[in-house]
Amino acid sequence: MSKLFLPIMFILATALALPACQVAPAQKDASTFNDDTEQLIQSIASKNPKIATFVDDAYGYTIFPVVGEGGLLFAGGWGRGAVYEDGTLVGYARVDEHSIGAVAGGEKWTLLIFFKDKAAFDNFKAGKFAWDAKANVVAGTAGTDISTDYSNGVILFRVDPTGAMGNASAGFSSYSYLSLEDARKEWKKDG
Numbered sequence: 001m002s003k004l005f006l007p008i009m010f011i012l013a014t015a016l017a018l019p020a021c022q023v024a025p026a027q028k029d030a031s032t033f034n035d036d037t038e039q040l041i042q043s044i045a046s047k048n049p050k051i052a053t054f055v056d057d058a059y060g061y062t063i064f065p066v067v068g069e070g071g072l073l074f075a076g077g078w079g080r081g082a083v084y085e086d087g088t089l090v091g092y093a094r095v096d097e098h099s100i101g102a103v104a105g106g107e108k109w110t111l112l113i114f115f116k117d118k119a120a121f122d123n124f125k126a127g128k129f130a131w132d133a134k135a136n137v138v139a140g141t142a143g144t145d146i147s148t149d150y151s152n153g154v155i156l157f158r159v160d161p162t163g164a165m166g167n168a169s170a171g172f173s174s175y176s177y178l179s180l181e182d183a184r185k186e187w188k189k190d191g
Contacts, residue, residue: 023178024092025080027187034089037082040065040110044159051112051157058114060085060121062093070106075099079111083177085121091179093124098174112157120153125177129154 025033041063045052055061062083069077077097083090095111115121123129149155178186 023080023094023176024183024186027190030183030187033080034082037063037065041112044110044112054112054114054155054157055087059117060090060115060124062111062113062124064093064095064111064113066108067095067097067111068106068108069097069099071099077106081111083125089180091125091177092183093178094176096174096176110159112159114150114155114157116150116153116155120150124154124175125179127176129175 024030041055041061045055060083062081064079064081067077067079069075071077075097076099079095079097081093081095083093113124115124
């Protein structure tokens with residue numbers, strides 16, 4: 001194996017996450033993003049009573065409409081989401097996916113994160129939240145057959161996978177949060 005193979009693969013996987021540098025959508029796209037996100041969570045909740053219960057009962061939640069990941073040996077990906085507290089949009093989030101192992105291909109999915117209480121929600125907003133991307137996630141086409149509960153005040157649902165990925169890897173996800181107020185300041189500065 002060439003000495004350059006691993007560094008090149010790392011650079012390619014890292015490049016997949018570069019578009020995620022911004023946490024919030026562009027101002028011109030924010031209204032559509034917000035509406036689409038609200039419709040998606042309502043659609044998912046209408047198909048699964050357990051998720052509907054989490055939407056109704058959670059202190060807060062984040063929905064990433066599309067998280068994409070791809071790679072070969074090293075994988076990287078990202079997604080942008082909307083953050084809700086008591087059912088009200090309060091900000092935006094970014095997830096960055098990183099893994100290493102027997103990875104080949106790419107996939108996309110929707111990620112829902114529910115926070116049981118204020119402490120778990122505040123940890124997320126403060127950037128004190130990271131998760132093993134390949135474990136601790138309930139998977140399914142619409143979150144069906146869910147028989148799990150919160151762990152440390154948090155539960156993740158990975159739903160609607162649409163791609164193909166061979167994956168026997170170890171990885172993690174990191175999350176960033178930007179309040180709606182700070183997003184508006186950024187838009188004003190950029191605009």
